[in-house]
Amino acid sequence: MEQMLTVASQFPTLIYSVLLGIVVVYWLVGLLGLIDLDFAGDSDIDVSGDADADISVGGLTGLLLTFGLTGVPFTLVISIIILICWLISIYLQFYILDWLPDGILYYLAGLASTVVIFFISLPITGVAIRPLKGMFASTEAASSDHLVGKDATIATSTVNETFGQARVFNEGAELLLDVRCDPEHTLNKGDKVLVIKYLPDSHTYIVAPYSL
Numbered sequence: 001m002e003q004m005l006t007v008a009s010q011f012p013t014l015i016y017s018v019l020l021g022i023v024v025v026y027w028l029v030g031l032l033g034l035i036d037l038d039f040a041g042d043s044d045i046d047v048s049g050d051a052d053a054d055i056s057v058g059g060l061t062g063l064l065l066t067f068g069l070t071g072v073p074f075t076l077v078i079s080i081i082i083l084i085c086w087l088i089s090i091y092l093q094f095y096i097l098d099w100l101p102d103g104i105l106y107y108l109a110g111l112a113s114t115v116v117i118f119f120i121s122l123p124i125t126g127v128a129i130r131p132l133k134g135m136f137a138s139t140e141a142a143s144s145d146h147l148v149g150k151d152a153t154i155a156t157s158t159v160n161e162t163f164g165q166a167r168v169f170n171e172g173a174e175l176l177l178d179v180r181c182d183p184e185h186t187l188n189k190g191d192k193v194l195v196i197k198y199l200p201d202s203h204t205y206i207v208a209p210y211s212l
Helices: 002-008 013-031 051-066 074-095 104-135 137-141
Strands: 151-154 165-170 173-180 192-199 204-209
Touching (some): 002 013, 002 074, 013 074, 013 104, 074 104
Parallel strands (some): 173 204
Antiparallel strands (some): 151 165, 151 192
């Protein structure tokens, strides 16, 4: 235990140790009822503002989609990512970084490993949260064909046969759906579409252009 604490307090593992500490405090405070943990939410971020903000959100949405990090609350996704990063960093620190001589090489390797660890954690998190997706109301509501026939708005930069998300309002709640479209259609962020079919095997929806 003492050895783990020593490793956890060393750079670069210290970065993820601090972040993990913040996560632990957040969940403890939430469990005490002092803040709303918002378990009904989805791992989606909605930011209104200038063009730079739209580009930033689109990139984040694409990252979440690429690694399957949707369908559960964003705070839970971030918490799991940080935990996995911390665990990987602990082992990397103990077995590799601690053997490097102290100096510029050590700190450069530490900074590089911090970035690499983050990206390694994303697909691992995607696998880890798969069993959790059915536990949350927004995902459960969006995983059936009762949304067919509703109009929606494209949320990602584009939609094709393998990629895309759209926002739809259902009973007062805004849902983020995984959507696909036929290759003859060109759909971009902000376009209005109609949900025309639900694919239960992939939990995705087919959409088509729709003019109000």
